Amino acid sequence: MAEQTFQFGDYELRQVVTAPPYYENCYVVHHRPTASTMIVDPGASPREILAAADRMGGTVTAILLTHGHPDHVAGLQQVADSTKAPVYAHRNEQVILDAAAEWGMALLRTALTVPPVTYFADQAVLDLAGGVTVVATPGHTPGGVCYSFPGFALTGDTLFDHGFGRTDFPGGDPAHLRASITAFLDAVAPEDQLFSGHGGPWAAAVARVWWHNGGAAMLG
Incomplete structure (x- = not known):
């Protein structure tokens, strides 16, 4: 399991690469002024995630979900049980999370369970650790979101380094994902660093150039 730490003003960000086969990125965000820590997308390796936090x-x-696919929530139940922290996700993702057992069996051969979830609506600002801006980015899943902080954003499987999440699973929609990524990249600060659900970070300015010069065309 790999781990990296980044500093952004009042925030410390730790990237925990979880176990194979998916090597999903879980992020632990610490806000120094409030001494609050948030865990984003606790996939496999819950003990390592908790140790990092x-x-x-x-x-x-708080535990935040960018979306509800099994590689991003496999450790959710254990992390929630250990921390007693509330879990947050977009309301349109409930259909995915309600089927966690079926998704788990299909992709991980494990019937996953999900703790109670607090669902929010579009363009919410969560009153957590200095404030978390939520950008709804449906397309990979119906309720996929990105979380934006000063200096960085967590993009889940919406957007990777020169790539994006697949849209052929139930609930995926390439037209929605294309519109979501376009709106997100047009709004995010060019100097921000983007951290995705798989792979390494990249600069928003680089992502914007790639997207408007051929990346978007890959989604039709």
């Missing part, structure tokens, strides 16, 4: 200090006050 413990090393950052503070209290885990």
Whole structure:
């Protein structure tokens, strides 16, 4: 399991690469002024995720989901049970999370369970750790979102380094994903760093150039 740490003003961001076969990126975000820690997309390796959060200090006050696919929520139940922190996701993702057992069996051969989830609506600002801006980005899944912080954003499987999430699973829609990525990249600050659900980070300015010069065409 690999782990990297990044600093953005009042925020410390830790990237935890979880176990194979998916090597999903879980992110632990610590807000120094409030001593609040958030865990984003706890996939496999829940013990390692919890250890990373413990090393950052503070209290885990929330668990955020960019979407509900099994590689992003395989460790959710254990992390939620251990931290007692509330879980947040977009309301349109409930259809995916309600079928977690079936998704788990299909992709991980494990019937996953999901704790209670607090669902929010489009363009919400979550009153957590200095404020978390939510950008609804449906397309990979119906309720996929990106989380934006000062200096960086967590894009889940909406947007990778020179790539994007697949749209052929149930609930995927290439036209929606194309519109979502276009709106997100047009709104995000060019100097922001983008951290995705798989792979390494890249600059928003680079992502914008790639998207408007051929990336978008890959979605038709």
